[in-house]
Amino acid sequence: MYLSRIAASLREGDTGEVRRLTAEALERRYPPERILNQAFIPAMEDIGKKFRGSEIFIPEVLRASRAMHGGIRILQDKFLRQVRDKKPVRVLVGTVAGDLHDIGKNLVSIFITTKGCEVINLGIDVPTEEFVWAVRKHKPQALAMSALLTTTMPAMPETILALQKAGLRDNLKILVGGGPVTKQFAEEIGADGYAYDAKLAADWIADMFPF
Secondary structure (H helix, E strand, C coil), X not given: CHHHHHHHHHHHCCHXXXXXXXXXXXXXXXXXXXXXXXXXXXXXXXXXHHHHCCCCCHHHHHHHHHHHHHHHHHHHHHHHHHCCCCCCCEEEEEEECCCCCCHHHHHHHHHHHXXXXXXXXXXXXXXXXXXXXXXXXXXXXXXXXXXXXXXXXXXXXXXXXXXXXXXXXXXXXXXXXXXXXXXXXXXXXXXXXEECCHHHHHHHHHHHCCC
């Protein structure tokens, strides 16, 4: 019951209802992984398909994205409580400069959180200098960058080069992904890894930093 209601509320962009239902589902001992896999992900995949088919438009996508943000924060709190006794791997996540897409990035964030990682989500349209500043400040073990437009992909090698120049690259693993990004592109720009989707991104992190 809860899973279908959460998914429906997410599709409608009802942030308050998504948060309320997610919290209630957790109180009734629904596993957070089940809520993620059977409510959040199917609903957002449906939103993506409808957007690509011109059945819905940017305002509807943004409302659904905000609703997802609300539910994700509750799930992340639960995941982090589950791993509070571990020393988590810290991962920075962000969409590169000029790119305003965040649905995929947010799914990557929560999938990585389920692996027991501490995720710092830098948001969308993140300029190179902000990535460099965040790496210097937070000292993460990994950085995951997303680009959903071919026009914003060049920001990825620019960021990697800036990190090298700042002396921050050697102890940092860099993962890239997004619609137009390919494994070949990742290798060409000097990234350490490439992930086609959120699950693969989380699996890569888990393989890279087993704990």
